[in-house]
Amino acid sequence: MPILSELPIRGRVVYLGVVHDRDVTLCSDPVERIEVDLAGFKHDWHAGLTRPSCGRVLNQYPRGTRIRNARQVTILSAEELAEIASAMDIPVIRPEWVGANILLEGIPALTTLTPNTRLMFDGGVCLTIDLENGPCRFPAEVIEEHHPGKGMTFAKRALGRRGLTAWVEKTGEIGLGEEVRVFLPPQRLYAPAQAGAAG
Secondary structure (H helix, E strand, C coil): CCCCEEEEEEEEEEEEEECCCCCCCCCCEECCEEEEECCEECCCCCCCCEEECCHHHCCCCCCCCEEECCCCEEEEEHHHHHHHHHHCCCCCCCHHHHCCCEEEECCCCHHHCCCCCEEEECCCCEEEEEEECCCCHHHHHHHHHHCCCCHHHHHHHCCCCCCEEEEEEECEEEECCCEEEEEECCCCCCHHHHHHHHC
16 A cells, blocks of 8 residues: 555656755755765765765764764745745745755645655656755855845744755656646654653
């Protein structure tokens, strides 16, 4: 019996980007199509089957520990980016400024999709959601270049709307305009954790 349930919504790819060298800039360069393999987006700085651990997993590993790369791809929502821009009182935040690999429209509250949700693209690629992508100072610095005096409010205004990281489950190509289907895993909270939080 299938364990993932397809939601009655469709997203659409409105931006694709590649971060060529994160040591030079966070910004992604727009592309119309991208080849996707099990390591991630071809030629993207975040691609790879493994990666050095970062601050997100300091509770588990010393920084720089070689671990499985579950943050191969960064996915954001066009609607959520517009909400962040409005909250920052600026006209727009372009997806390349925040290092987006994929910008989707049409999936409500994208950032709240749970880990292990599958995003199935028309062309056959499937991405599996890993975690919410927490806001940090690096996009803020890029936004500050375009909107002086506003950028440093990004982390606060983007909380809960910064998008998701994902890894590649099925390879292929993704093109602009493709539709995306959403397959959700069973939803339940881990009761012992809730009891511990309450106590």
